[in-house]
């Protein structure tokens with residue numbers, strides 16, 4: 001019977017040969033999944049024998065990964081903001097850089113709830129996650145707000161134009177006991193009938209169409225609808241920006257994830273909006289422009 005160490009070595013070699021740049025990590029994650037344990041457990045017991053069923057599951061996973069499928073789709077699981085999300089081809093795999101949007105959303109909402117007295121009858125803070133996909137942003141945010149005992153004072157809408165993605169998002173909300181805290185709706189961007197919102201969150205597709213086919217093969221397993229941002233990557237983001245005057249509350253804020261090279265273009269799109277708006281571009285942990293904070297006011301500057 002093969003041991004964990006044997007299978008890790010053979011799987012790593014095969015994945016490296018297939019072109020994976022993270023062959024060893026992929027093999028560890030796939031073997032942890034196949035044995036029903038964790039990557040850490042696998043690393044701790046290289047001498048342990050692997051049963052026939054687990055070895056067969058691992059082999060199937062390696063074959064899928066050799067064909068380019070992301071490890072997250074093979075495992076059906078991706079960690080995001082400390083939570084395990086179910087993922088499959090219905091929606092984008094949540095990315096680590098999007099955790100910044102969740103943290104900033106929590107900060108914005110907490111500030112609205114704590115910066116002034118809220119006598120009984122004060123309306124909830126109205127929040128929308130536009131293009132919710134797997135529901136990662138909305139569910140992680142609901143979980144954070146529940147921990148801080150703020151959830152009851154927030155209404156949370158999660159919208160997507162993909163009914164398949166919405167089904168997955170609902171499943172993730174149920175898995176994290178957040179289904180009662182989030183209303184899911186099929187909509188093109190922000191549903192006007194539900195506006196205005198105090199906080200608009202969006203990680204919309206922002207990759208230029210021509211670049212999609214040049215992405216690593218793993219991206220070809222994700223819905224094109226979740227990636228394709230049109231000719232310059234900003235077609236959908238620009239439409240959302242143009243909708244802000246009608247859908248964002250007077251003192252509201254929109255937080256938009258953007259590509260590392262799109263800060264200037266997004267600033268220009270905000271400057272072209274009707275009225276006076278500000279656009280602050282916040283970098284991610286790698287120092288790349290990542291999050292646009294858009295609100296009514298004057299001027300445009302960069303967050304350090």
Ligand SMILES: C[S@@+](CC[C@H](N)C(=O)[O-])C[C@H]1O[C@@H](n2cnc3c(N)ncnc32)[C@H](O)[C@@H]1O
Nearest residue numbers: 092094131132133160161162188189203205226
């Ligand atoms: C980049 S994915 C982000 C998914 C998720 N929010 C996340 O951060 O992992 C973009 C999502 O926007 C959705 N989308 C694309 N165009 C849209 C539109 N016009 N209206 C609403 N949702 C849209 C896609 O279906 C997809 O789920």
